[in-house]
Amino acid sequence: MAETIHLPIGPQHPFLKEPAKFDFDIQGEEIVGARMNIGYNHRGLEKLCEERNYYQCLYILERICGICSHSHTTAFCQATEKLLGLEIPKRGLYLRTLVCELERLHSHLLWLGVAAHEVGFDSLFMLVWRDRELVMDALEAISGNRVNYAFNTIGGVRRDLSEEQRTKLLEMLKPLIERTGFYANIGTNEPSFLARIRGVGKLPKQRAIDMCTVGPFARASGVDRDARRDVPHAAYPYLDFKVITNEECDIYGRVLVRVLEILESCKMVKQMLETLPEGEFVAPKVMRRVPAGAAVSYYEAPRGEDIHYVRGNGTEKPERVKVRAPTMANLEAACESVVGSFVADIPIAIASIDPCFSCTDRTSVVLNDRRRGRRVTTWGELRTYGIDWYRRNRGIHF
Amino acid sequence: MNALKVALYLLVFPGFAFQSIFSTWLEWLDRKLYARMQNRRGPLYTGWSGMMQPVADIIKLLAKEDITPSHADKKAFAFMPVLSLAAVITAGLYIPVWHLSSFNSFEGDIVVVAYLLTIPSFSLFLAGWFSVSPYSLLGGTRVLTQLFAYEVPFFLALLTPAVMSGSWRIARIAAYPWTGGHWWVMPVQIIAFGVALLTLQAKLERVPFDIPEAETEVVGGPLTEYSGKKLALFRLQKDILMYVGSALVACVFLGGFKGGLLLGTLQLVLKTSFVVGLLSVVRAACARIRIDQIVSFSWKWLAPASLVQLLIVLLIKAKGAM
Numbered sequence: 003m004a005e006t007i008h009l010p011i012g013p014q015h016p017f018l019k020e021p022a023k024f025d026f027d028i029q030g031e032e033i034v035g036a037r038m039n040i041g042y043n044h045r046g047l048e049k050l051c052e053e054r055n056y057y058q059c060l061y062i063l064e065r066i067c068g069i070c071s072h073s074h075t076t077a078f079c080q081a082t083e084k085l086l087g088l089e090i091p092k093r094g095l096y097l098r099t100l101v102c103e104l105e106r107l108h109s110h111l112l113w114l115g116v117a118a119h120e121v122g123f124d125s126l127f128m129l130v131w132r133d134r135e136l137v138m139d140a141l142e143a144i145s146g147n148r149v150n151y152a153f154n155t156i157g158g159v160r161r162d163l164s165e166e167q168r169t170k171l172l173e174m175l176k177p178l179i180e181r182t183g184f185y186a187n188i189g190t191n192e193p194s195f196l197a198r199i200r201g202v203g204k205l206p207k208q209r210a211i212d213m214c215t216v217g218p219f220a221r222a223s224g225v226d227r228d229a230r231r232d233v234p235h236a237a238y239p240y241l242d243f244k245v246i247t248n249e250e251c252d253i254y255g256r257v258l259v260r261v262l263e264i265l266e267s268c269k270m271v272k273q274m275l276e277t278l279p280e281g282e283f284v285a286p287k288v289m290r291r292v293p294a295g296a297a298v299s300y301y302e303a304p305r306g307e308d309i310h311y312v313r314g315n316g317t318e319k320p321e322r323v324k325v326r327a328p329t330m331a332n333l334e335a336a337c338e339s340v341v342g343s344f345v346a347d348i349p350i351a352i353a354s355i356d357p358c359f360s361c362t363d364r365t366s367v368v369l370n371d372r373r374r375g376r377r378v379t380t381w382g383e384l385r386t387y388g389i390d391w392y393r394r395n396r397g398i399h400f
Numbered sequence: 401m402n403a404l405k406v407a408l409y410l411l412v413f414p415g416f417a418f419q420s421i422f423s424t425w426l427e428w429l430d431r432k433l434y435a436r437m438q439n440r441r442g443p444l445y446t447g448w449s450g451m452m453q454p455v456a457d458i459i460k461l462l463a464k465e466d467i468t469p470s471h472a473d474k475k476a477f478a479f480m481p482v483l484s485l486a487a488v489i490t491a492g493l494y495i496p497v498w499h500l501s502s503f504n505s506f507e508g509d510i511v512v513v514a515y516l517l518t519i520p521s522f523s524l525f526l527a528g529w530f531s532v533s534p535y536s537l538l539g540g541t542r543v544l545t546q547l548f549a550y551e552v553p554f555f556l557a558l559l560t561p562a563v564m565s566g567s568w569r570i571a572r573i574a575a576y577p578w579t580g581g582h583w584w585v586m587p588v589q590i591i592a593f594g595v596a597l598l599t600l601q602a603k604l605e606r607v608p609f610d611i612p613e614a615e616t617e618v619v620g621g622p623l624t625e626y627s628g629k630k631l632a633l634f635r636l637q638k639d640i641l642m643y644v645g646s647a648l649v650a651c652v653f654l655g656g657f658k659g660g661l662l663l664g665t666l667q668l669v670l671k672t673s674f675v676v677g678l679l680s681v682v683r684a685a686c687a688r689i690r691i692d693q694i695v696s697f698s699w700k701w702l703a704p705a706s707l708v709q710l711l712i713v714l715l716i717k718a719k720g721a722m
Contacts, residue, residue: 132439195687344691349617
């Protein structure tokens, strides 16, 4: 039996795009234990929302995540609209959902590229990211922005879609569908890529349910759960779409689910553009004071179910905003699914949930528990250590 | 006069100077091809079409701060890059570059070259071992595991042309297709050529066999703790290894570099570029496989394939002898 080595990964590591800490116990190349720790990216956005009015909150919440920025504002708008009892014009809902689906497209394409990069398949990564630009261009054509679209507002959306834009978008969609099909084919058929993703990061269906996983990660384990269908919101009740599930329970399944969702999203975008209803795109009169009460809104973000809880107290500012990002629900399960596979599978297994730590990170409390080998260094200790280190090693006296 | 000639051979052509310059050019070629295959531009600014970029990278690294980890074995840590660089440059001296023989050619030099080309892998393992960091250690053991996977098929593939020509001398092996109308040996040895290409790719630790230094898994593998001059030497070693490996493959499988200083050198450039081009295609077309997968792939497919090739060659020889 090989000796167990402790392999720390993070907070800084080439495969982590954002800081998070993973600790693995490895024997040779096999992983026998996994622990994780998040909380390196806490920005206090929820607290900040309590100091701003609802419209200002939109801009803060948009910046929770750079990839699914529209998801958070949609979830927040829906909660606030529920509190206000607003009726949203159908065109507004359609436009909101249009951006939602384009965002899902770009997020999934981005993920496919990242997954390819994690297993060293840089060609697919580069090509997918090149063509992801098509979606970015479409988003820019709609909202004027590429990352934080600032498209949502309470009661609808902020911009209308002109007839020219609509035809232009329909044209932009054609090459996109064609090329996505090509990447879908590579992602699910290339032998060396398949060798790396098949049977890796297994998460059985029951375990996926027990661990409360969400989104494509859960759907790849055969859990038929999709907020778009289960909790009707936005324009989804009017649209015709399939919920993609898969019984593979491994990373291959997750690739398949996402790839098919990309194709499904393409169809939905086309459908929405073709059947865009006429009329207003934003509710005419929206009160600035939101009545007291609490509302929860669900939204199927590209990574899974995004839940926002908003409590109003009759003023212009929310009393509490709480965000449960999908990564939070999936991270534990991903960490568990790594155990038993090889060190080489760590990046792709963690990346298979499409982690977004800036969405997830809240204040985390670490106990100064020496028995479990957890030690918290205080600011004073760190300062003394630094001074001491420079004196010993560099001969510098502060 | 003779001493001067040998010094020229050692230091200028085909020795250190030529090897460093040509191998960095090959790295540029590889990078450019790889980039074009991914619809990128590749190196662009330094020199014509970014041709000087690899040189610039090495010079920049030479000027960077050189850090040795406090727990590392200092002497061994510093010695490993030098050892591996010396080994590959020495191996490069045995490659006949502009005619069918090199200045120090002798019977059995292909074995020496194959042996010398193993040293970089060992020094990489030791480099990882002596730097005492989990990533380096893991990378180092991966280097060794991978070595056991690809080395035997590589030797078997090199053995095929040697058996065909009945000589252990690179010069004779290279000359064999040109003597007595034996040009058909080149297409006959295509399986061995393929195996040699793939195992060379593994030796160079490039996708799909870049397991020891898989960036997303073990950061920099055995080179994680290396920086500055030592890393620059390792980089140069890697380039020269690519040149020597592809030149060796071109020598034994593609008929060497016949025809005097000008034509011979031109052939050298073209044939090694061709081999490097093939390596780039392999690199662009695959995902990185796992360490257990490379071991099973080598022993299940590459080794039997080279044995089959050997059998074919032996049968041809037996028929010729009858």
